Amino acid sequence: MDVDRFLSEADEVETALARALPAPVLDVGCGPGRMVRAALDAGHTALGVDASHAAVSIAQRRGLPVLHRSVFDALPAEGEWGSALLLDGNIGIGGDPAALLRRCAGLLRSGGRIIIETHRTARRDHRFEGMLRDDVGPSATAFPWAEVGRIPLRRHAAAAGLEPVREWRAARRRFAEYVRPDVEPHVVSDATGG
Numbered sequence: 374m375d376v377d378r379f380l381s382e383a384d385e386v387e388t389a390l391a392r393a394l395p396a397p398v399l400d401v402g403c404g405p406g407r408m409v410r411a412a413l414d415a416g417h418t419a420l421g422v423d424a425s426h427a428a429v430s431i432a433q434r435r436g437l438p439v440l441h442r443s444v445f446d447a448l449p450a451e452g453e454w455g456s457a458l459l460l461d462g463n464i465g466i467g468g469d470p471a472a473l474l475r476r477c478a479g480l481l482r483s484g485g486r487i488i489i490e491t492h493r494t495a496r497r498d499h500r501f502e503g504m505l506r507d508d509v510g511p512s513a514t515a516f517p518w519a520e521v522g523r524i525p526l527r528r529h530a531a532a533a534g535l536e537p538v539r540e541w542r543a544a545r546r547r548f549a550e551y552v553r554p555d556v557e558p559h560v561v562s563d564a565t566g567g
Contacts, residue, residue, distance in 0.1 A: 383411035388414075392415045395485065397450070397453070402444070402460075408458055457488075478553045488549075523547060
């Protein structure tokens with residue numbers, strides 16, 4: 374993890390990304406709220422969620438709307454978000470990218486977008502037990518995680534019912550954008566005519 378970027382303000386790439394997002398914006402695994410701040414600065418309604426108490430505390434001290442919660446828990450405005458962000462490798466949350474993408478798709482309104490920062494290796498598709506470490510050693514119990522490049526991400530996104538929009542590189546980072554397709558309401562006709 375790049376701790377300096379984790380704790381810093383959004384860079385030029387992230388600021389431009391935030392301006393282009395459909396609102397409202399949900400930052401999944403938001404950490405101390407860098408992208409929540411960028412979305413708010415762009416004039417959007419935004420919310421961050423993160424399972425790390427320490428990260429959420431930093432964000433809340435900064436006055437940012439962030440919840441200490443897993444993305445798999447109940448969240449406000451489910452089915453109404455315009456964008457969901459999975460940056461900084463957060464496609465790895467939970468160790469099952471297809472399940473995470475299904476969950477994020479369910480949080481979006483029809484036509485909502487998911488922006489994913491992918492692994493720099495295009496074919497990377499690796500699941501493992503992660504552990505946070507610092508200079509002192511391991512600081513928590515193991516947790517399921519994944520690393521996903523743009524090629525396997527296509528398969529995981531398709532399994533989640535998402536459609537591709539674009540893939541791009543910026544400042545040595547790789548991104549992909551997917552959309553929750555517009556869903557036509559299902560009309561059941563009465564064969565009896567009544």
